[in-house]
Amino acid sequence: MNLLFLLLIPIWVLSSPALSVPLDVKPDPPASDPVIPTEKDPFFKNSSDLGAHSPARLEVAEVNLVHHQDLNKKILVALVVSSSLLGVILLLLSCFWIFRLRKKANAKSHKKSDAAYGVSFGTILDKFPSMRIGGKKVSIAAIEYPLLVTATNNFDEANILGEGGLGRVYKAHFNDHFHAAVKKIYAGGLEAEREFENEVESLSKIQHQNIVSLLGYCIHGEARFLVYEMMENGSLELHLHGPNKSRLTWHLRMKIALDVARGLEYLHERCNPPVIHRDLKSSNILLDSNFHAKLSDFGLAVTGGNSNKANIKLSGTLGYVAPEYLLDGKLTDKSDVYAFGVVLLELLIGRRPVERVAEAQCQSIVTWAMPQLTDRLKLPNIVDPAIVNTMDLKHLYQVAAIAVLCVQPEPSYRPLITDVLHSFIPLVPVDLGGSLRLTDSAVSTCA
Incomplete structure (x- = not known):
């Protein structure tokens, strides 16, 4: 309001009669007895008087008229400029007000969505301090x-x-709505x-839809605990090789392959430094x-991207480790691409990835499948029987080529992720995150 008042002051000043430029108006002559003209006292005694006085008076009148027109133009220009400025300011104020309203609405919607995904657990995590690793503070909360x-x-x-090489994973019920x-x-x-x-250090910096979220950690004596978001359908290994093998279409x-590629692409291309x-x-x-x-x-x-890591201790799982890393200790992003090919x-x-063929002999899936992957006649015969009736042969050949x-x-022959x-x-249906549009018959076949 103070800004609007300051803008209105010059308009009021310009339009005020007391402060405007005075007009050139002569006062009326003093009153006197009227004189009736006669022949002896004419208005103009002769034609020479008319020629002497008329042009001067006309010139004065024209100057006054021009002066009035210039003054009116200045007032009009001032009014137009002030009105324009006032309109611009009102428009900016309106935009700012709308922006604030939308910002508040978005904040409310984010709170609602967070609550729907069980972020009420965040109120528990806020009670604990953050962790320091290597002198750096990480944003993962400590849990009692x-x-x-x-x-x-x-x-x-x-x-x-599940159970891995370094520990077990347990299902935790923190409340009725959050696991x-x-x-x-x-x-x-x-x-x-x-x-x-x-x-802890890696996942505290990584947030992506295809990378599991680390919610917290706990240190109790010599034991260490990590708390992750719940993944209801477990691991891909259980669905492909577990006791209750599911029939993934x-x-x-x-x-699943597309989701894994997106996660790796984020690590290799979007993280700085690459992971x-x-x-x-x-x-x-x-x-x-x-099934995300x-x-x-x-x-x-x-971390470090494509540089060779010859000084890094050899680690990984047999069957997924790239040959150059296994033999020479050279580690690059193409090592992850090799492991992705094995998962594929x-x-x-x-x-x-590795199966026992004799008492003291194992065979890698890569060694066994490679000759048949490039043979279009043999390829359909080695496909998992669970998907034989749901696949497209053309797409099968494309995936086998990848x-x-x-x-x-x-490594140089492998593609970038x-x-x-x-x-x-193009191989994944639109409703599953790809660009493939299925016909009704194809949808029924997949179902």
Whole structure:
């Protein structure tokens, strides 16, 4: 309002009669007795008087008229300029007011959506301090040990979701609306401590729809605990090789491959510095209630992108480790691409990456499948029987070609994960995150 008042002052000043430029108006002559003209006293005695006085008076009148017109123009211009400025200011104020209203509305909607996804757990996490690793503060909250004991029913075996090399994963019920997965890392050892710190440091900086979220951590004596978001459908390994092997359709498998490629593309191309997962495998690919795939277990992750890591200790899982890393210790982002190719073969064939063929002999899925992947006659015969009736042969050949490129022994022959990602988008239906539009008959076949 003060701004509007200051703008109105010059308009009032210009339009005020007291402060405007005085007009050239002569006062009326003093009153006197009227004189009736006669022939002896005419208005103009002769024609020379008319010529002497008329032009001067006309010139004065014209000057006064021009002066009045200039003054009116100045007042009009001042009014137009002031009105324009006033209009612009009112428009800006209106835009600012609308922006504030929308910002408040968006904030309310975000709060509602967070509550719908169970972020009420955040009120629990806010009670605990953040962690410091290597002198750097990370934004993962510390959780008290008694809270984990209560949520997992004292780590009851009935709540075990899975088991890895360094520990078990338990289902935790924090309240009726929020569940999470608690990973208990076996106590002792520098390796366990290093992987614990690496996991916390890596996931505290990474947020992506295809990477599992780390919610908190706990240190209790020598034991270490990590709290993740709940992934209701477990790991991809359980669905492909577990005791209750599920019948994942062709399009669901392609969706999972696309999700994994998106997660790797984020690590390789979007993170700064780039991140190499180094332990990509089907057991580290988790599925939520809608079969959205997310990468997990970043204990072995390495930052630094494409540079050789010859001084890094050899780690990983047999069958997924790239040849150059296994033989020469050279680690690049193409090592993750090789592991992705092995996962892709698991999705296509339904076999484990390494299988025992004799008492003291094992065979890799890459060695066994490579000659048949490039033969269009043999390829349909090695596909997982669970997807034979739901796949498109043309798409099968395309996926097999991608897998062959990803598992090439020479790293330079393997594609970038970005190229793999763009190759999968046309193979996945629109409703599953790709660009493929299915006909009604194809939809019924997939169902």
